[in-house]
Amino acid sequence: MRVNRRHFAAGLATLVLGAPCARAADGEGGAVSLTYDDGLPSHLDVAAPALERRGLHGTFYVTWDNIVDRVRDWEKMPARGHELGAHTMHHPCNIGPLGPEPFADKEFRPLEAWLDKVAGAARPHDFAYPCDVTDLGPGSANIERARYEALLKRLGMISARNSEGPPNPATWVRRHPYRLQALAVGYDAQPLDVFNYLQRARHERRWAILVFHQVGAGPESDGAVTAAQHEALLDMVLAAGLAVRTVGEQMRRLTSG
Ligand SMILES: [Zn+2]
Numbered sequence: 001m002r003v004n005r006r007h008f009a010a011g012l013a014t015l016v017l018g019a020p021c022a023r024a025a026d027g028e029g030g031a032v033s034l035t036y037d038d039g040l041p042s043h044l045d046v047a048a049p050a051l052e053r054r055g056l057h058g059t060f061y062v063t064w065d066n067i068v069d070r071v072r073d074w075e076k077m078p079a080r081g082h083e084l085g086a087h088t089m090h091h092p093c094n095i096g097p098l099g100p101e102p103f104a105d106k107e108f109r110p111l112e113a114w115l116d117k118v119a120g121a122a123r124p125h126d127f128a129y130p131c132d133v134t135d136l137g138p139g140s141a142n143i144e145r146a147r148y149e150a151l152l153k154r155l156g157m158i159s160a161r162n163s164e165g166p167p168n169p170a171t172w173v174r175r176h177p178y179r180l181q182a183l184a185v186g187y188d189a190q191p192l193d194v195f196n197y198l199q200r201a202r203h204e205r206r207w208a209i210l211v212f213h214q215v216g217a218g219p220e221s222d223g224a225v226t227a228a229q230h231e232a233l234l235d236m237v238l239a240a241g242l243a244v245r246t247v248g249e250q251m252r253r254l255t256s257g
Pocket residue numbers: 037038087091129130131
């Protein structure tokens with residue numbers, strides 16, 4: 001869906017102005033994770049500073065091709081309190097013809113080695129599916145997905161995130177850690193959708209995961225939000241009564257013990 005950015009801004013202003021007063025986000029009403037896909041320069045320059053001004057931390061799913069020009073800046077993100085997750089080396093959207101091991105060698109292992117180096121091997125090994133595709137190799141959709149999930153398990157991943165679906169119940173996360181559901185801001189999700197999604201997470205004590213792409217200046221795309229819209233959405237998150245946690249931290253809470 002093409003996003004009308006003027007409507008997006010108008011809806012956002014109404015919702016943020018009309019949002020209930022912020023209350024202590026103790027997590028009793030659920031949790032929310034702020035995730036950023038593709039390793040874009042605007043994540044370093046716009047998104048991360050906006051998070052830090054609010055004492056928040058994000059989960060950044062990086063693609064090597066996009067971070068290689070500023071790899072020194074990306075290496076500093078863990079020390080800034082942010083989490084780095086994998087989003088493959090080259091962001092392939094057509095993985096049907098690939099076998100699991102060549103796919104792992106080409107798209108996973110070099111990036112995992114870099115992530116281990118900059119964030120430590122004990123880091124949460126989180127992953128987000130490029131293009132939301134899970135059809136690895138031949139067979140039915142279920143067989144393809146099972147093949148992909150088996151590979152993620154072999155690679156030591158603890159979670160994998162899609163970009164669609166309702167907030168995650170804890171039982172779903174424990175049963176399907178490679179099927180984390182999320183809401184992609186800007187594509188089909190207008191401000192009212194984000195607001196309703198966060199409210200549902202709070203009322204049903206679920207885990208909401210928001211997905212951002214381009215933030216601030218840069219090429220126009222369906223998933224882009226301006227810096228001001230991003231800031232307003234962060235304020236909406238803070239007012240939602242949810243605990244804000246990185247993906248790895250929330251996975252640890254839901255799966256430990
Ligand atoms: Zn992506």
